[in-house]
Amino acid sequence: xxxxxxxxxxLRNHIAIILGYAELLVQECAPGDPRREDLDEIYKxxxxxxxxxxSKDSAA
Amino acid sequence: MNAREPVLLVVDDEPGMLxxxxxIVRAEGFRVVLQSDARAALRGLAEEPADVxxxxxxxxxxxxxxxxxxxxxxxxxxxxxxxxxxxGVETAIEAVKLGALDYLAKxxxxxxxxxxxAQAREDADRRAALLAAESETAHRLELCGxxxxxxxxxQLFGLVRRVAPHARAALVTGETGVGKEGIARAIHExxxxxxxxxxxINCSAVVESLFESELFGHxxxxxxxxxxxxxxxxxxxxxxxLFLDEVGDLPPSVQAKLLRxxxxxxxxxxxxxxxxxxxxxxxxxxxxxLRAEVDAGRFRSDLYYRLNVIELNVxxxxxxxxxxxxxxxxxxxxxxARFDKPLQGVGPSAxxxxxSADWPGNVRELRNVLERACMMAExxxxxxxxxxxxxxxxxxxxPTAEARGxxxxxxxxxxxxxxDVEREHIIRILxxxxxxxxxxxxxxxxxRRTLYRRLERHGLVQRADRPRNPA
Numbered sequence: 001x002x003x004x005x006x007x008x009x010x011l012r013n014h015i016a017i018i019l020g021y022a023e024l025l026v027q028e029c030a031p032g033d034p035r036r037e038d039l040d041e042i043y044k045x046x047x048x049x050x051x052x053x054x055s056k057d058s059a060a
Numbered sequence: 061m062n063a064r065e066p067v068l069l070v071v072d073d074e075p076g077m078l079x080x081x082x083x084i085v086r087a088e089g090f091r092v093v094l095q096s097d098a099r100a101a102l103r104g105l106a107e108e109p110a111d112v113x114x115x116x117x118x119x120x121x122x123x124x125x126x127x128x129x130x131x132x133x134x135x136x137x138x139x140x141x142x143x144x145x146x147x148g149v150e151t152a153i154e155a156v157k158l159g160a161l162d163y164l165a166k167x168x169x170x171x172x173x174x175x176x177x178a179q180a181r182e183d184a185d186r187r188a189a190l191l192a193a194e195s196e197t198a199h200r201l202e203l204c205g206x207x208x209x210x211x212x213x214x215q216l217f218g219l220v221r222r223v224a225p226h227a228r229a230a231l232v233t234g235e236t237g238v239g240k241e242g243i244a245r246a247i248h249e250x251x252x253x254x255x256x257x258x259x260x261i262n263c264s265a266v267v268e269s270l271f272e273s274e275l276f277g278h279x280x281x282x283x284x285x286x287x288x289x290x291x292x293x294x295x296x297x298x299x300x301x302l303f304l305d306e307v308g309d310l311p312p313s314v315q316a317k318l319l320r321x322x323x324x325x326x327x328x329x330x331x332x333x334x335x336x337x338x339x340x341x342x343x344x345x346x347x348x349x350l351r352a353e354v355d356a357g358r359f360r361s362d363l364y365y366r367l368n369v370i371e372l373n374v375x376x377x378x379x380x381x382x383x384x385x386x387x388x389x390x391x392x393x394x395x396x397a398r399f400d401k402p403l404q405g406v407g408p409s410a411x412x413x414x415x416s417a418d419w420p421g422n423v424r425e426l427r428n429v430l431e432r433a434c435m436m437a438e439x440x441x442x443x444x445x446x447x448x449x450x451x452x453x454x455x456x457x458x459p460t461a462e463a464r465g466x467x468x469x470x471x472x473x474x475x476x477x478x479x480d481v482e483r484e485h486i487i488r489i490l491x492x493x494x495x496x497x498x499x500x501x502x503x504x505x506x507x508r509r510t511l512y513r514r515l516e517r518h519g520l521v522q523r524a525d526r527p528r529n530p531a
Binding site: 012015017019020021023024050 | 074076077079080083084118145146166167168170
């Protein structure tokens with residue numbers, strides 16, 4: 001794997017980890033918990049980052 | 061019921077991913093093993109087998125597909141789920157072809173993963189329960205008088221368990237003494253008719269003229285001496301199992317009648333025309349090659365096919381020598397109790413001898429030899445001499461003076477038949493007297509001193525065993 005590919009692979013994994021924890025915490029949030037909104041922001045940003053990597057894939 | 065927690069192995073080169081998976085499955089009831097190195101994971105698998113493995117596809121050096129292959133090969137009962145940050149159709153197909161349970165894309169779908177693990181857990185529990193049930197059944201088979209830890213016997217036991225609930229007829233084949241009747245009883249015991257009767261008849265032991273009446277019964281006046289209505293074995297076995305041992309010896313006339321019962325479920329007592337319905341499961345056994353008997357025209361082929369719905373071949377003892385120590389232990393225990401002796405087992409050289417013998421008479425012969433050996437044994441352990449003395453005399457296998465422990469007794473000329481008869485007779489009387497030499501001597505009409513001399517002469521006892529001053 002080239003350096004760029006290695007970095008990209010690691011990046012995907014890290015984002016996947018962020019998303020995984022975010023999802024777990026969202027599941028465990030009681031309804032109406034004010035932290036829920038913050039978690040949604042983390043989740044949205046990580047998802048957007050993952051999409052960027054994907055679109056880079058399909059552009060290549 | 062199953063106290064053991066199933067083991068989940070997680071392999072990913074990214075430690076953060078391992079921690080995440082552990083967090084996700086925390087409440088799923090698995091013992092979780094985390095490995096960031098695929099090689100270490102495979103090494104660890106040998107020590108602690110896993111029930112499920114969750115494996116990353118892209119790892120340096122050893123890839124996920126290689127791990128999958130290795131696990132499928134070494135622990136086929138372990139389900140493997142692959143995960144990848146780069147989902148691709150080709151690898152997904154390849155993974156499923158190699159036997160992966162599923163293929164998950166990262167970021168992991170938490171619910172999907174939990175679902176898969178719950179399913180895998182259920183499977184693992186079911187397998188454990190099945191295994192427990194199987195060993196229970198194996199135990200039951202041992203109760204039927206059979207011990208079979210060897211692969212071929214386990215296979216046979218497995219087949220017996222599978223056919224017992226269904227087969228209407230079965231043919232048990234194997235050499236004399238291998239335990240064909242034991243298998244027949246197991247088929248009965250493990251089948252739906254276990255509460256009904258198991259009736260056995262040895263077809264080679266019945267006079268041809270009495271066969272019909274033996275099997276089907278007779279009406280009063282059917283023939284001279286038939287003063288009463290008498291039900292035959294078929295009626296006695298109605299609803300149960302009829303075991304026809306040595307079925308190859310069945311006379312042709314009876315073969316035809318037996319076939320009719322099998323085909324129509326109806327039989328007639330000798331001397332009546334009225335058919336009677338019987339519902340009997342037939343288990344037949346033979347030590348002959350029944351196929352060859354058919355070809356030679358001595359056994360009806362239609363009957364052969366009726367009986368041979370399923371054939372269970374019991375292997376000879378020499379093909380499953382690894383069972384000999386277990387059989388020996390069981391027999392020694394049995395006879396020690398019967399003869400009220402403190403025997404605890406078999407010495408190493410005696411065991412070697414038992415392991416290497418040919419056993420043309422198979423398990424029955426082993427049992428007989430151990431019965432005699434236990435009877436003669438003086439100590440807590442059966443030694444080589446006890447076993448040699450109990451082995452049947454075979455011209456070519458006769459123990460030499462050396463094998464008898466350098467016993468200085470006179471060498472016996474080969475072919476001395478009378479000697480053999482005397483030896484066998486002494487053994488039999490001793491057996492009947494349960495090894496009590498005083499009683500045996502009395503029954504033989506000789507003094508104890510003479511008995512000891514004979515025992516020495518036949519290599520049945522060592523000189524040193526002789527009491528210094530016999531009464």
